[in-house]
Amino acid sequence: MGISSSIGIGAKKLTQTSVEQxxxxxxxxxxxxxxxxxxxxxxxxxxxxxxxLKASIALAGANYSFLLGEQKEFQKEKQIERLEExxxxxxxxxRLYELLxxxxxxxxxxxxxxxxxxxxxxxxADDLTVQSIVQDFRKENYVFEKDYFESAKKAFEFISNEITxxxxxxxxxxxxxxxxxxxxKVGDDEDLAVFLCSVLSALGDKKAxxxxxxxxxxxxxxxxVTEMRSKFFILDAAQKKPFEEFSGAKTEVLAKYSFSGAKxxxxxxxxxxxxxxxxx
Numbered sequence: 001m002g003i004s005s006s007i008g009i010g011a012k013k014l015t016q017t018s019v020e021q022x023x024x025x026x027x028x029x030x031x032x033x034x035x036x037x038x039x040x041x042x043x044x045x046x047x048x049x050x051x052x053l054k055a056s057i058a059l060a061g062a063n064y065s066f067l068l069g070e071q072k073e074f075q076k077e078k079q080i081e082r083l084e085e086x087x088x089x090x091x092x093x094x095r096l097y098e099l100l101x102x103x104x105x106x107x108x109x110x111x112x113x114x115x116x117x118x119x120x121x122x123x124x125a126d127d128l129t130v131q132s133i134v135q136d137f138r139k140e141n142y143v144f145e146k147d148y149f150e151s152a153k154k155a156f157e158f159i160s161n162e163i164t165x166x167x168x169x170x171x172x173x174x175x176x177x178x179x180x181x182x183x184x185k186v187g188d189d190e191d192l193a194v195f196l197c198s199v200l201s202a203l204g205d206k207k208a209x210x211x212x213x214x215x216x217x218x219x220x221x222x223x224x225v226t227e228m229r230s231k232f233f234i235l236d237a238a239q240k241k242p243f244e245e246f247s248g249a250k251t252e253v254l255a256k257y258s259f260s261g262a263k264x265x266x267x268x269x270x271x272x273x274x275x276x277x278x279x280x
Contacts, residue, residue, distance in 0.1 A: 129178035165238035
C-alpha cells in the first residue's frame with residue numbers, strides 16, 4: 001500500500017487562518033519559555049500572556065486544543081507530502097540508474113575483468129585507506145602474537161557495523177576499492193571480504209584469505225578465512241554476526257556456516273596478496 005493510500009484519499013483539508021497560526025506559535029513559544037523560567041514574577045507574567053492569547057482564540061469562536069491538534073495534523077500532512085516527493089524522485093533515479101547499468105553491463109564487465117595477479121593485488125595492506133583504518137585498531141607498541149586477536153575483532157566489528165551490505169541484483173561484475181567503500185559505506189560480500197582481508201593483512205595476518213564459495217542454493221558467497229588462537233575462523237562481515245560466531249575446529253566451522261539458511265557446498269577459489277588457488 002502506498003503512502004497516499006495509508007492516509008486516505010480526499011483527506012480533510014485544514015483551514016487554519018494565518019492569524020490563528022501566529023497566535024498558536026506565540027503560545028507555544030511562551031510555554032517553552034515558561035518551562036525554563038525561574039523568576040516567579042516573570043512566570044506569572046508569562047502565564048497571564050498565555051491565558052490572554054487562549055482567551056482571544058475562544059472569543060474568536062475557536063478552541064485552543066482543537067487548533068493545536070489541527071496544527072499537528074497539518075504539519076504531519078506536509079511531512080508526508082515531502083516524503084512522497086522524495087520517494088518518487090529517488091524511485092525515478094534508481095530506475096534510470098538500473099536502465100543505464102543494464103545498457104552498459106557488457107562494457108562494465110569487460111572493464112572489471114582481472115587477471116590472477118590483479119585479483120591477488122586487491123588484498124592490499126599498503127592501501128592508504130586501509131592504513132588509516134588500521135591505526136584505530138593497532139595499539140601503541142603493537143605486537144602481533146599478543147595483540148592481534150583483539151585488533152582483528154575490533155576491525156571486524158567496525159566493518160560489519162559501519163558498512164552496509166548490499167547485494168546488487170544486476171548482471172554486472174564490479175570491485176570497489178577501500179576508499180570507495182568508506183566514502184559510501186556500502187559494498188557487496190566480495191567487496192567487504194577483500195576489504196576485511198586487507199585490514200587483517202595490514203595487522204600482520206599472513207594466513208587471512210578471501211574465499212568465494214558456492215552455497216547449497218547455488219548462489220556464491222565471499223568471506224574471509226584465517227586462524228587465530230589455534231582456531232579456524234570464517235569471518236563474514238556482511239552478516240551482523242558476532243566475531244566468534246563461526247570459529248573452532250575447521251570441519252565444524254565449515255559445517256556450521258550458513259547465509260540465509262544455505263550452507264557451504266564447495267569452495268570455488270581463494271586468494272590473498274601472496275597466493276591464488278582455484279578448486280576444480
